[in-house]
Amino acid sequence: MSDSEASRTAAEGADTSSPSTPDISPDVAPTRKARRKPAAKPEAEAEETPAKTPDESTVSQGGWGYWGSWGKSILTTATATVATVGQGLTQVIEKAETSLGIPSPTELSARVPAEQKQEGESSSQAEGAASDGSSAVGSAMGMFSSLTNVVQTTGKTVITGGLDALEFIGKKTMDVIAEGDPGFKKTKGLMNRNATLSQVLREAKEREELQTAEEESSDSEKKVVAHYGMMFDEFQGLSHLEALEILSRDSESKVKSVLMTLSGDERVQLRDELDRIKESFSMVEFDDEEVDENKDEDGSEFERDLMEALEGLSVSATADKLCKACQDTCSTVRDMNKPQRDEDDDEELTKTHSVEEIHAAAIRSLAELTARSIELFHKLAEMILFSNGSTEAGVLSQLTVVLCKELSLLSKKFTSCLTTAGSTEKGDVLNPLITGVFLEASNSASYIQDAFQLLMPILEISHIQRRAGPSEQ
Amino acid sequence: METIWLYQFRLIVIGDSTVGKSCLIRRFTEGRFAQVSDPTVGVDFFSRLVEIEPGKRIKLQIWDTAGQERFRSITRAYYRNSVGGLLLFDITNRRSFQNVHSWLEEARSHVQPHSIVFLLVGHKCDLEAQRQVSQHEAEKLAGAYGMHYVETSARDAINVEKAFVELTREIFELVRSGDIKIQDGWEGVKSGFVPNTVHSSEEVTKGSRQCFC
Numbered sequence: 208m209s210d211s212e213a214s215r216t217a218a219e220g221a222d223t224s225s226p227s228t229p230d231i232s233p234d235v236a237p238t239r240k241a242r243r244k245p246a247a248k249p250e251a252e253a254e255e256t257p258a259k260t261p262d263e264s265t266v267s268q269g270g271w272g273y274w275g276s277w278g279k280s281i282l283t284t285a286t287a288t289v290a291t292v293g294q295g296l297t298q299v300i301e302k303a304e305t306s307l308g309i310p311s312p313t314e315l316s317a318r319v320p321a322e323q324k325q326e327g328e329s330s331s332q333a334e335g336a337a338s339d340g341s342s343a344v345g346s347a348m349g350m351f352s353s354l355t356n357v358v359q360t361t362g363k364t365v366i367t368g369g370l371d372a373l374e375f376i377g378k379k380t381m382d383v384i385a386e387g388d389p390g391f392k393k394t395k396g397l398m399n400r401n402a403t404l405s406q407v408l409r410e411a412k413e414r415e416e417l418q419t420a421e422e423e424s425s426d427s428e429k430k431v432v433a434h435y436g437m438m439f440d441e442f443q444g445l446s447h448l449e450a451l452e453i454l455s456r457d458s459e460s461k462v463k464s465v466l467m468t469l470s471g472d473e474r475v476q477l478r479d480e481l482d483r484i485k486e487s488f489s490m491v492e493f494d495d496e497e498v499d500e501n502k503d504e505d506g507s508e509f510e511r512d513l514m515e516a517l518e519g520l521s522v523s524a525t526a527d528k529l530c531k532a533c534q535d536t537c538s539t540v541r542d543m544n545k546p547q548r549d550e551d552d553d554e555e556l557t558k559t560h561s562v563e564e565i566h567a568a569a570i571r572s573l574a575e576l577t578a579r580s581i582e583l584f585h586k587l588a589e590m591i592l593f594s595n596g597s598t599e600a601g602v603l604s605q606l607t608v609v610l611c612k613e614l615s616l617l618s619k620k621f622t623s624c625l626t627t628a629g630s631t632e633k634g635d636v637l638n639p640l641i642t643g644v645f646l647e648a649s650n651s652a653s654y655i656q657d658a659f660q661l662l663m664p665i666l667e668i669s670h671i672q673r674r675a676g677p678s679e680q
Numbered sequence: 681m682e683t684i685w686l687y688q689f690r691l692i693v694i695g696d697s698t699v700g701k702s703c704l705i706r707r708f709t710e711g712r713f714a715q716v717s718d719p720t721v722g723v724d725f726f727s728r729l730v731e732i733e734p735g736k737r738i739k740l741q742i743w744d745t746a747g748q749e750r751f752r753s754i755t756r757a758y759y760r761n762s763v764g765g766l767l768l769f770d771i772t773n774r775r776s777f778q779n780v781h782s783w784l785e786e787a788r789s790h791v792q793p794h795s796i797v798f799l800l801v802g803h804k805c806d807l808e809a810q811r812q813v814s815q816h817e818a819e820k821l822a823g824a825y826g827m828h829y830v831e832t833s834a835r836d837a838i839n840v841e842k843a844f845v846e847l848t849r850e851i852f853e854l855v856r857s858g859d860i861k862i863q864d865g866w867e868g869v870k871s872g873f874v875p876n877t878v879h880s881s882e883e884v885t886k887g888s889r890q891c892f893c
Contacts, residue, residue, distance in 0.1 A: 446725040450758060457757050589722035589754050
């Protein structure tokens with residue numbers, strides 16, 4: 208089953224599983240703009256209890272959404288909507304999982320030890336491709352299952368890693384969730400919670416390391432493991448994210464205390480100005496434009512877009528790193544595609560890259576690019592804070608769009624690579640790998656969009672400082 | 681069965697601009713000397729495992745801060761979650777030595793309510809001819825603030841391991857004795873994990889295939 212087929216099946220699954228949907232209008236995607244709009248009084252809203260809006264959650268699920276909608280974070284999406292959409296969700300998950308071979312989080316945790324046992328047995332007989340495949344499934348789902356575990360152990364209101372798979376499988380479903388989602392509140396909720404995003408991710412990563420340790424101790428031969436979370440950390444993505452969170456929180460409390468010192472008209476005026484900044488953060492549309500996977504073969508187009516978005520922001524060194532990572536990824540993809548071209552001439556060449564290798568390369572590339580993107584946002588935050596220049600939110604949202612598009616493009620390149628290389632593989636070997644790539648691409652987009660949101664208080668405090676004039680500095 | 685790492689310590693490296701913080705860290709984490717390097721903006725990150733006793737590995741997460749004054753308001757925010765740090769000065773630059781006191785004050789006030797273990801490092805000790813700060817003088821200052829003192833050179837790879845390992849040991853002892861406690865919401869010290877042995881009844885493999893560096 209190819210990737211597009213997989214999506215279609217999932218789409219059908221999503222349709223049939225929610226018969227209560229009153230109106231199906233597949234081409235009208237509810238935009239992020241619409242959802243994020245209630246941004247006017249975030250502080251007040253954040254304190255409210257999650258709105259119970261069961262009606263809302265089942266209304267329009269029309270449209271396939273777009274990268275941005277399904278690329279939303281497990282964390283940001285999860286806060287308020289769990290209770291309201293829970294039921295429909297389970298159905299969809301079941302449908303999607305049966306059609307795509309994704310184990311449910313609960314099933315998964317039970318399956319992993321079983322697989323390990325199975326592998327132990329089968330390896331004594333022969334090195335079956337099947338057992339290799341299942342180990343890759345386990346690792347592809349590493350982040351996925353560990354996040355679930357985090358949820359179970361901490362009891363936090365995170366909708367569980369399952370949502371991520373869902374985001375990929377049924378964008379429609381995501382829109383259902385999104386409808387009941389109080390938009391901006393989620394992000395505020397995220398920031399106000401005790402656990403920060405990077406903390407939760409760290410926990411997830413630690414679970415993953417533990418899992419690896421367990422896997423390795425039971426099977427020393429396994430070495431093609433692709434752990435997104437660990438790689439993301441290896442590229443210092445978590446550290447940059449944490450540092451960005453620190454700056455964001457500090458700025459947020461500074462903004463608050465400045466507002467406290469003002470009174471009357473002054474306060475109203477500043478609030479208005481800050482609201483305008485907030486607005487530009489909530490109005491971002493992450494384009495639904497179809498990405499042609501054949502374009503930008505060497506990453507030069509991305510580089511041009513990136514440089515354009517970053518013009519005048521003096522973070523060239525970090526941007527260079529990102530471009531380099533992107534070029535490397537593009538050449539990796541090119542190399543992996545090569546053997547397939549002369550398939551007819553020399554049959555042996557086709558086996559040059561196994562699907563597991565391609566999968567591992569894909570996960571690694573996604574992790575690196577995401578880490579570099581977070582680094583870029585972190586450096587931007589630092590530059591904005593200490594240079595006193597004005598940075599427009601529009602520039603930053605443009606940057607976010609460019610980055611998310613690139614991730615989307617790359618995940619498509621890798622999955623088509625997988626599809627070609629795995630044409631002889633069974634569906635239950637190939638599909639989970641493809642799912643894994645999309646899953647982590649979805650994670651990647653989530654991190655980047657969350658990082659973008661973290662910049663908001665930084666622009667606010669920068670605005671306040673600029674407003675106060677140079678004497679303040 | 682071995683642990684991957686027992687603890688993770690977060691260390692911060694501070695000191696005047698151009699004393700060689702990034703070079704020292706890169707020598708330690710990458711094993712090479714970077715001849716030219718741009719000034720650090722804000723903070724950068726490095727990590728490495730060290731084995732302080734056979735089989736006992738500590739993961740060091742190193743925050744490399746910008747020394748330039750203009751970044752100070754930003755770098756201050758980063759101190760909070762560190763359990764320890766290297767405070768560098770350049771032995772050929774007297775001013776960088778004179779600033780040690782203010783660096784220490786600043787760091788200690790910003791890690792509140794936690795405390796932080798510092799090691800004083802006199803860097804660029806390969807440049808003996810240009811020395812402006814004597815070893816005796818530096819040791820005296822370190823002693824006054826309850827720190828140990830090490831002289832290092834990233835270029836000639838002198839005492840680089842020693843500096844990091846010594847600090848790591850010192851922190852490890854404090855953790856072991858309970859003077860430093862792991863706390864929720866504080867990233868200074870994190871506990872590692874012992875791989876679960878339940879699933880590996882048939883064959884226990886030796887050595888670690890895990891490498892973080």
